[in-house]
Amino acid sequence: MTEISLSALPERVDVLVIGAGAAGLMCAAAAGQRGRSVLVLDHANKVGKKILMSGGGRCNFTNLYTSPENFYSDNPHFCKSALARYSQWDFIALVEKHGIAYHEKTLGQLFCDNKSRDIVDLLLAECRTAKAQIRTRCAISAVRAAEAGYRVETTMGTVVCESLVVATGGLSIPTMGATGFGYDIARQFGLDIVPTRAALVPFTQHKRQLDRQSSLPGTSLAVTASCAEGSFHEQMLFTHRGLSGPAILQISSHWREGQAVTFDLAPDRNLADWLPQRRQQSPESHLHSVLAEVWSKKLVQFFLLRAEITSRPLKQVTEAELQQIGDKLQRWKLVPAGSEGYRTAEVTLGGVNTAQVSSRTMECKTQAGLYFVGEVLDVTGWLGGFNFQWAWASAHAAGEVV
Ligand SMILES: Cc1cc2nc3c(=O)[nH]c(=O)nc-3n(C[C@H](O)[C@H](O)[C@H](O)COP(=O)(O)OP(=O)(O)OC[C@H]3O[C@@H](n4cnc5c(N)ncnc54)[C@H](O)[C@@H]3O)c2cc1C
Known part of the structure; x- marks a missing residue:
């Protein structure tokens, strides 16, 4: 035509x-x-x-x-x-x-x-x-x-x-x-x-953070991303420049420079309940292998490192520690360096x-x-x-x- x-x-x-x-x-x-x-x-x-x-x-x-x-x-x-x-x-x-x-x-x-x-x-x-x-x-x-x-x-x-x-x-x-x-x-x-302001836009991260997650670009996982009044349960994607995927694009419309975004990295279960259950079922299992039922091994390694959690047999982890671990992984905070701006944003707020x-x-x-x-x-x-x-x-x- x-x-x-x-x-x-x-x-x-x-x-x-x-x-x-x-x-x-x-x-x-x-x-x-x-x-x-x-x-x-x-x-x-x-x-x-x-x-x-x-x-x-x-x-x-x-x-x-x-x-x-x-x-x-x-x-x-x-x-x-x-x-x-x-x-x-x-x-x-x-x-x-x-x-x-x-x-x-x-x-x-x-x-x-x-x-x-x-x-x-x-x-x-x-x-x-x-x-x-x-x-x-x-x-x-x-x-x-x-x-x-x-x-x-x-x-x-x-x-x-x-x-x-x-x-x-x-x-x-x-x-x-x-x-x-x-x-x-x-x-x-x-x-x-x-x-x-640019919205529905990926986040960028500082080089230091990107270096730490250098094995992750291309990996995605379901999260609940929350910031200010907004909260979205969707996929998040690690990229070579930072974070993207529907959860990130959605939450970017609520985010302002300098603010932290809170991620529930396991939005479909309550880790504070689930981890003690898994400990009861298999006390010899290591924390990292149990968490590999939730995420890929690469992600488990990354999250444990970032949250400063040492993997050990579940029987050695107290109830209070399991609660703390659950809390850290379901309230993971991150301050993006910025957004990709109008160059790649889908819309303008x-x-x-x-x-x-x-x-x-x-x-x-x-x-x-x-x-x-x-x-x-x-x-x-x-x-x-x-x-x-x-x-x-x-x-x-x-x-x-x-
Ligand atoms: C990569 C990308 C993917 C998207 N995917 C989706 C999606 O799947 N679903 C969804 O709902 N939304 C999506 N959006 C958002 C959606 O495209 C826009 O919200 C929608 O196009 C807005 O329609 P509009 O007619 O108001 O503006 P536009 O579609 O942007 O049209 C504006 C027009 O005005 C013209 N124009 C601008 N300035 C001048 C000027 N000075 N003189 C003459 N003409 C001018 C432009 O050339 C353009 O043709 C996406 C956006 C992007 C960037």
Whole structure:
């Protein structure tokens, strides 16, 4: 399907959408299907780049259990209306209408069976039906309020529109076309930006720590990672630069520089109960060989060393010591050196302050005809398909009224 049309830009459209990502394309399709003339502009060389790279190439396009509790925002109520009016079931119905095969991987996360490209093709097909025009490689130089709308100056010419939809996403992965342009437009029209930070991002560790765990990169284990208000029971992965995996990405949204993250390294059992039982059953067994029933030998060696626990036959370990050992391994504290930042983060926390935006329509309360949809807003989902669901829902809410 052709994404780029080389014909000149129309001088005037009803709706101009900046950003041909998940939210921009969804909004364009919804508005076009209502009979509005729609133009989508993107400075990147192709549409939907983040969709293409998402979900390891299979796009985790929504989550069966999406609810407002899966989102962070200064105003946790803001996302409710849009999520209720365009739910995961609506997007699943669209996926099925296009005959896209999908499956649940885990925890309600729905992925394409084949490729993320299927979702981009779905959006382009919907835009085509809606007669929405799309131009890529189009840089925007200025946005000005004009009589009854906006005048947008671009490298391809000037367009006047009634409604302007900003769908420029967050700051993560600048090499994929991410910019802070949406925040600049918001500021230009007097909106505040909730401070932004990289989220759903791996942790880095200091060289000293990396040297100690040099045998572990590639090893993963189930943990419960907790920090501040957040707690996630998922897999953690040791990498050459630090820690990653779903548990780390999730907890990174709660973590702030300098804070410790607490890990329960054996979240599926209570070691303080289990170790005394194992001692009763096999008193001659060494602590390390009993713990090898929980983790790989490499991990046992590493955890015992880091927690300064000496392995010996269980019969030589007192009840109180077993309690302490259990406590150390189920309350393992670690202060990450930092995060990988926007270079690899999946999303951006913060963004356009929702206090100044209608939760029903996504229109700016103080600037008629100006809309913000998707990740550019201060609404950020957990890992697991929630961020796309927010893009679909917020974009649909605006698409129904622009
Ligand atoms: C590696 C990775 C994997 C991910 N996997 C998942 C997943 O599986 N499930 C999930 O729910 N979420 C996932 N996400 C998050 C998800 O991709 C985003 O939350 C979602 O794409 C946001 O949609 P959006 O339309 O608001 O922004 P985007 O999809 O980022 O689209 C913004 C568009 O605006 C354009 N743009 C930016 N600045 C300008 C400008 N100045 N002028 C013109 N155009 C501009 C960009 O080129 C881009 O096309 C992932 C993110 C990454 C980085």
